[in-house]
Structures are given as structure tokens and as C-alpha cells.
Amino acid sequence: MRLFLLALLLGGSLPLAASQQLNLYSWADYVPAQALQRFQDTTGIQVRYDTFDSLEVLESKLLTGRSGYDLVFPASTSLARAIQAGALQPIEAGEFTHAASLDPELLALLAEADPGNRYAMPYTWGTVGLGINLQAVEQRLGADAPLNSLDLLFKPDYAQRLKDCGIAVLDSPQEVIAIALNYLGHDPYASAGPALEQAAQLLAALQPNVRYVGSARHIDDLARGEVCLALTYNGDAGMAAARAAESGQPFEVIYRIPREGTLIWFDSLAIPVDAPNPAAARQLIDFLLQPEVLAELTNELFFANASLAAEPLIDPQIAADPDIYPPPELRARLFAERQLSLAEQRQRNRLWTRFRTQY
Incomplete structure (x- = not known):
């Protein structure tokens, strides 16, 4: 009976332990460290942050399958190939509290790679x-x-x-x-x-x-x-x-x-089809889409983000730089990856x- 109870206790604890870790795969320093710490403190989910140094490495992991990652950051072209290969889970903008403030023009451009914006949320663009x-x-x-x-x-x-x-x-x-x-x-x-x-x-x-x-x-x-x-x-x-x-x-x-x-490029937030912890990945996506977090990212790394609500929080010098945030007449001449x-x-x-x- 003691062995049975011990096995039951151990078996029951495994899903709980798994639910408290999220495996993230991205470029180095692409998520502000202080923001990631706030996410961990708020949710109790510990993030293991692995990095890649080329999109080819990320694509290989996605297309081979069983990467072990819950959240990845594919660029537009990689995103399109991963969708075509069935390597990503569908997600819906309605799942995320802060998706409503994403720029509809940028979502339309990202839709060249992700028709209907069904598999990814935009993170940065350039x-x-x-x-x-x-x-x-x-x-x-x-x-x-x-x-x-x-x-x-x-x-x-x-x-x-x-x-x-x-x-x-x-x-x-x-x-x-x-x-x-x-x-x-x-x-x-x-x-x-x-x-x-x-x-x-x-x-x-x-x-x-x-x-x-x-x-x-x-x-x-x-x-x-x-x-x-x-x-x-x-x-x-x-x-x-x-x-x-x-x-x-x-x-x-x-x-x-x-x-x-x-050409306009996007780095996006996406969940592999075999992610061990997709629920935690969805929590982190929603956290990262907060205007405060995206503004923090832009102010640190000088990458534009897709949140209209983040604009008032961006350093005025960055927001006014036409080579980071191009004016409407130039933005109209940008075309997306297809x-x-x-x-x-x-x-x-x-x-x-x-x-x-x-x-």
C-alpha cells in the first residue's frame, strides 16, 4: 500500500511539475530579462531560454519535430514553411487579451505568410x-x-x-x-x-x-x-x-x-504542434503582447513592434525615427514575404x- 501511494503521489506530481516550466527558443536577448522575470514571478512558470543563431537552425528544429519547445520566434519565411509543413499549432487572436491593440495593417502584411493570422502573433518587425x-x-x-x-x-x-x-x-x-x-x-x-x-x-x-x-x-x-x-x-x-x-x-x-x-520582415510568436506545455506558451504570448512589454523591447533593442497601444510608451526619438517607424507614404511601399x-x-x-x- 505504501509503494502504491508513493507511486500515485509521484505520478500525480509529474503533470504539476511539467506545468511549471516553459521551454522558449529565440534569438539571444530577444526578450527583456526584467520582463521575463516579471512573468516568472507573476505566474510561477519557470522559463528555460535557449537561443539559436540562425533561422536555418530554428527551421530545422521545427520541421524535424519533437523539438521540446513550447514557444518559438520564426521569421515570416520560416513561419510560412512551418505552417505548410504542419509544424505549428493554430492559435486565435481572441485568445489573447492584448491582441486587440495590434496594428491591423501589419497583421494584414503578416497574413501573406500566415493567411488569416491563424498560427502566429507579430512580435517585432523591420x-x-x-x-x-x-x-x-x-x-x-x-x-x-x-x-x-x-x-x-x-x-x-x-x-x-x-x-x-x-x-x-x-x-x-x-x-x-x-x-x-x-x-x-x-x-x-x-x-x-x-x-x-x-x-x-x-x-x-x-x-x-x-x-x-x-x-x-x-x-x-x-x-x-x-x-x-x-x-x-x-x-x-x-x-x-x-x-x-x-x-x-x-x-x-x-x-x-x-x-x-x-521588404518588411516580421519575427513572430508561435507554438510548435508538439509543444509539451502549450497552455503556458499562450500565457507568455499574452504577457509579451502587453504594450508595456513591447515598448520595453523597442526601447532596448530599437526594433519596431506591432502594438498601437505601445506607441505612447516608446522613447520619442525612436518613435520619430523614420528608418524604424517609416512614415505612411513609405510604409505603403513596403511588401511582405510570401x-x-x-x-x-x-x-x-x-x-x-x-x-x-x-x-
Whole structure:
């Protein structure tokens, strides 16, 4: 009888213990530490925070299954693939108290990857644009250089003059090709041969002036002055700017959203289909969607968030920065990531291979 009672006691305690832990998988320092501590103190749920350093690692965990994680932070493209693979649980905005204050325009853009916003809530958002060593570029192009234009990359007259100080391009075929198509006046997701051939010719003209194509190297290279122009994420340019300033470099790294329009990215909150503790994940999503928590995140990391109610709580300098929160006329020219068919992806990968062959 004692053994039976002991087994019953131990067996009954297991679900309780499990319910008090949540396994989180995200970028490093992507949830403010003080906010996470408040969540743990308020709910009693202890959070194990594991980090990834690339979206490929996160995607592999999601698509392989049995990751053991309750809450993950996929970007738009990863989100679309995970939904397509059945790797995420459906969630509804009505489940979350603070979802009502999310910007409907941004939700509509995220719906390109998550139709109906059925699998994810937006966490942060930003753009792909131009990371610039201001002094190096102005030295070569003059003080009236079009810093907010993709002409710096795609017009040979400019790119040839910047070649010696270094141009880097993000190694992301879907994103870069979409941006090139948009620059040419085409649908960013056009699949017609003539539009893609024009994009191929545009990239071919850029190719001799590019120092390299890469995914993270340009952050330190911008900060050290080893490249002067990079087509990159706003967050990467922001890190480069901070590192340049901290190391006392005699130049300033800035970021500009291209006036021609560009891609908007989202990092989202989603629950794996086999999450051990989805109820706790839902509690944390609702906590993270609080305007106070999202404003705290934006004030610390300089990433825009999707909560309209958070805007009054954001540092006025950040809220007024048009390269973090673009004005309506520029925001109207942003386009979202979209899931392409396998045939379209292969078509673009072949184009990209032609472009980056020499790197």
C-alpha cells in the first residue's frame, strides 16, 4: 500500500511539475530579462531560454519535430514553411487579451505568410535596406548622394565608385530578388520569364562591384569600415552602428529604408504542434503582447513592434525615427514575404546561383 501511494503521489506530481516550466527558443536577448522575470514571478512558470543563431537552425528544429519547445520566434519565411509543413499549432487572436491593440495593417502584411493570422502573433518587425558608412560614401559620391535609394547599388555609376570601399549583399535569394524586381517596377513575386530576366540583368550589372555576398559578416565589416555599403536587415545595420560607436571609429554607420520600397520582415510568436506545455506558451504570448512589454523591447533593442497601444510608451526619438517607424507614404511601399511554390523557388535559386557564382 505504501509503494502504491508513493507511486500515485509521484505520478500525480509529474503533470504539476511539467506545468511549471516553459521551454522558449529565440534569438539571444530577444526578450527583456526584467520582463521575463516579471512573468516568472507573476505566474510561477519557470522559463528555460535557449537561443539559436540562425533561422536555418530554428527551421530545422521545427520541421524535424519533437523539438521540446513550447514557444518559438520564426521569421515570416520560416513561419510560412512551418505552417505548410504542419509544424505549428493554430492559435486565435481572441485568445489573447492584448491582441486587440495590434496594428491591423501589419497583421494584414503578416497574413501573406500566415493567411488569416491563424498560427502566429507579430512580435517585432523591420525592413531590408541600406547599411551605410556615411563618411566613406559621401567622400566618394558627395554630400548629395541618394542615401535612401537603391540606386546606390543598382546604378553602375554609383556602385563603381563605391567598389573600392566595399559593397556587401545579403545572401538571401528570395529577399534580394524580390527587392530587385520591385526596384524595376515589377511585382516582387513575379514568376514571368521577362521580369526575372530583367532582375538577372540588374544583378549581373551589380556583380563586378560587390565584394561579397554573406549573411552576418557585414555587421563587423561595417563597424570596422571594411565595407561602406550593405544591403541588409535594419537590425544588422543597427548592431554595426553601435559597435562602430563603441569602438570610437571616426565614421558613422547609418541605416536607410529605400524610397523605392522594400521588404518588411516580421519575427513572430508561435507554438510548435508538439509543444509539451502549450497552455503556458499562450500565457507568455499574452504577457509579451502587453504594450508595456513591447515598448520595453523597442526601447532596448530599437526594433519596431506591432502594438498601437505601445506607441505612447516608446522613447520619442525612436518613435520619430523614420528608418524604424517609416512614415505612411513609405510604409505603403513596403511588401511582405510570401511563400513561393517549389517551382518558383527553384527558378529564383537558379537566378541567384548565376549572380553569386564568383563569391
